Amino acid sequence: MAEDLPVIEIDDLHKSYGTLEVLKGVSLTAPQGHVISLIGSSGSGKSTLLRCANLLEDSQKGEIRFRGEAVRWKGSGAGRHPADRAQITRIRTNLSMVFQQFNLWSHMTILQNVMEAPVTVLGRDREEVEHSARNYLDKVGIGDKCDVYPAMLSGGQQQRAAIARALCMEPTALLFDEPTSALDPELEQEVVRVIRALADEGRTMIIVTHDMRMARDVSEHVIFLHNGRIEEQGPPERLFTDPQTERLKGFLSVTAS
Ligand SMILES: Nc1ncnc2c1ncn2[C@@H]1O[C@H](COP(=O)(O)OP(=O)(O)O)[C@@H](O)[C@H]1O
Ligand SMILES: [Mg+2]
Secondary structure (H helix, E strand, O other), X not given: XXXXXXXXXXXXXXXXXXXXXXXXXXXXXXXOOOEEEXXXXXXXXXXXXXXXXXXXXXXXXXEEEEOOXXXXXXXXXXXXXXXXXXXXXXXXXXXXXXXXXXXXXXXXXXXXHHHHHHHHOOXXXXXXXXXXXXXXXXXXXXXXXXXXXXXXXXXXXXXXXXXXXXXXXXXXXXXXXXXXXXXXXXXXXXXHHHHHHHHHOOOEEEEEOOOHHHHHHHOOEEEEEEOOEEEEEEOHHHHHHOOOXXXXXXXXHHXXX
16 A cells, blocks of 8 residues: 555665765655654755755656655656656655745735645645635644734744645645754744644654754654765664764764754
């Protein structure tokens, strides 16, 4: 059954920008209901890996599978691109992304922001989408902000709106790229609480984060990237208390809060 297969499997992925090799053979598996955290220094390739997983970026070598279905490619090396537009759209709409900078439409109300993609991209019924959009906004604690514009909200509220927008796509998995990095510490916590609640209800998520406490609390598995390679990985209980490599030890000693 498709539900038994990992939501995302990445196998030996290589990605370069021109001559700069950014991912040097990275593999990752996100089973249904698991949270995978990606940690590592700035420039280690975390965002690139997430964007490749979501097929927002091409990669030159390696495989990506969604629920066991391999992405079909044409060409090879620098000339490799996804071969099947419909497949890409299908996979991408099942992997909702939440970005550091929220990326809400400033000219739309919060409710319109949440409803936009399900209505225009998925072609779902407007009334039904509005109902579920209001539910998701309630769920992230800003059900009373439906009719205001993003600029009137705090960063924490905007990020929660962005999470409601991602949820309203009814995705198979959520991908977060540093969801709390643009926020003041007190606003950061309201977003962490929402992410923790999503983890508790068994959502499949891949989270790039600098928040080691959140990574430890919500993840089944943590991957430490260094310079385009997985330097170390494992369950958070082990990784954070008993790091094996000097690089992870060093990284944790400077990020420990
Ligand atoms: N669009 C791009 N063009 C060229 N180089 C890029 C691009 N995006 C990222 N890079 C480079 O790829 C490396 C990894 O970046 P990134 O994935 O953003 O790292 P992280 O998210 O871990 O900070 C960095 O050296 C960065 O400068
Ligand atoms: Mg990044």
